[in-house]
Amino acid sequence: MSSSARRHISTPAHDQAAQHGADSLRPLSVLFSQVLVAFTVELDNEFELRMARLGFPGGRLSLAAWLNLLGFVGKSPISFKNLEAQSLLEQPQIKQMLGCLERWGFIWIDEPREGKDFSPIAQFQTRRELRDGFGSGRGTNARTMVQLTPMGVCAREGWEPLPTTVEDRWRKRFGDEAAGGLREALEAIQRQLEVELPGGLVDVRWRRRPFPSRTRGPVSGLPLPTLLSQLLVAFAIEFEPRSDAPLALCANTIRVLSNEPTTEADLPRLTGCSPESCGLGWQLKPFVAIGPDPAAKRGHALRLSARGLLAQQQYHRLSAEIEQGWEKRFGRQQVGRLRNAFLKLFDLEGNGPHALLISEGLVPPPGVVRSGDSAPALGRMDVGSAALKRMRDLVIQTEAFVADPVHALPHYPMLDMNRGFGP
Numbered sequence: 001m002s003s004s005a006r007r008h009i010s011t012p013a014h015d016q017a018a019q020h021g022a023d024s025l026r027p028l029s030v031l032f033s034q035v036l037v038a039f040t041v042e043l044d045n046e047f048e049l050r051m052a053r054l055g056f057p058g059g060r061l062s063l064a065a066w067l068n069l070l071g072f073v074g075k076s077p078i079s080f081k082n083l084e085a086q087s088l089l090e091q092p093q094i095k096q097m098l099g100c101l102e103r104w105g106f107i108w109i110d111e112p113r114e115g116k117d118f119s120p121i122a123q124f125q126t127r128r129e130l131r132d133g134f135g136s137g138r139g140t141n142a143r144t145m146v147q148l149t150p151m152g153v154c155a156r157e158g159w160e161p162l163p164t165t166v167e168d169r170w171r172k173r174f175g176d177e178a179a180g181g182l183r184e185a186l187e188a189i190q191r192q193l194e195v196e197l198p199g200g201l202v203d204v205r206w207r208r209r210p211f212p213s214r215t216r217g218p219v220s221g222l223p224l225p226t227l228l229s230q231l232l233v234a235f236a237i238e239f240e241p242r243s244d245a246p247l248a249l250c251a252n253t254i255r256v257l258s259n260e261p262t263t264e265a266d267l268p269r270l271t272g273c274s275p276e277s278c279g280l281g282w283q284l285k286p287f288v289a290i291g292p293d294p295a296a297k298r299g300h301a302l303r304l305s306a307r308g309l310l311a312q313q314q315y316h317r318l319s320a321e322i323e324q325g326w327e328k329r330f331g332r333q334q335v336g337r338l339r340n341a342f343l344k345l346f347d348l349e350g351n352g353p354h355a356l357l358i359s360e361g362l363v364p365p366p367g368v369v370r371s372g373d374s375a376p377a378l379g380r381m382d383v384g385s386a387a388l389k390r391m392r393d394l395v396i397q398t399e400a401f402v403a404d405p406v407h408a409l410p411h412y413p414m415l416d417m418n419r420g421f422g423p
Helices: 013-020 028-053 063-068 080-087 091-103 120-126 150-159 162-174 176-190 224-242 247-256 264-271 306-330 332-347 385-403
Strands: 107-109 145-148 288-292 300-304
Touching: 028 063, 028 150, 028 162, 028 224, 028 247, 028 306, 028 332, 028 385, 063 091, 063 224, 080 091, 080 145, 091 107, 145 150, 162 176, 162 224, 176 224, 176 306, 176 332, 224 247, 224 306, 247 264, 247 306, 264 300, 264 385, 300 306, 306 332
Parallel strands: none
Antiparallel strands: 107 145, 288 300
16 A cells, blocks of 8 residues: 555545545445454454353354343243344344354253253264254244343353453554544444444345334443444445345455456455355346356356346445435444544554554454364364364465454445354
């Protein structure tokens, strides 16, 4: 990045963003996403370390699962009905997430029977009879109760202080002006939202009901990832009904494809996402033409179909239109201030071996999967070949994030809602 690209913007949005080149003209949704992913990766690593110290190696749990659901499960059992009301999620989302959390041993669904061991290792070792629908949420209803297991209690105690801990690190790393300015800019727009939104990132495309209108005043002191997630969700709410393809797909895979063939194996590098989330799947198939990879004996090469090219054009057009709409609704100066706050995080130069300060938080500490640690996942006795490949993918992804966060971080978070971001 040139020295001229590092000048901080002090005037509104696009007029001055042009001074920074094409990278600074990233849509607002991309800036939300890249900063949210950077925060999440740093927080996930710290949580993984803390769980290992408590005797739960492999006890990974995503920030989205905590902000959206597990944070509402306290010392006393809570019903599905109350979880739905407090989390603002719909029942299918709740069942899916709670099914995974049950299978990994963070929660009990219904009261555990006295003397019965519901831990993942006990289930694996003894093949005990499990709850009907164990790990899927099947058979649950509004009256079904959810309770933390001992591991879930540890996870809650570990998660609760982490958003503040990581934000404090950001203040020390970037300085109060940059980190505090980002929070103030986010809060200035979040206070003007007209709907109540969940605390974490959610997929809005398949929601059956709109989010409720806001009836209470602004809440101060929300976690920084909640502010980022809510504004990204607000952006997606406007984007999804007007686009043929989901925002997550448009911003990542469809964005990097063209009418020329691209090897499927290159997609993780081009998008910053995992092979599972950016590769050929049912959601992507309507938008691509598939052929054999001319440079390899096996594998696919992808190019955008006519429908895919249209979706790519829609993505760029809608992103610009929504940001212009935000400038009218929230104030051009406020939106420009927010864009400037994001760009400043990517402008600040590192004091050590890394070109940018934002890279420093992406460096994984020893003992976590992103640094190459191979602890078995919860419920597993060993590390299988598929898990080893996933770990290698994580290490490669992390190295790319650290080396070039501006270009390597994904343009929309492809979150595993239970175990963290990618790959």
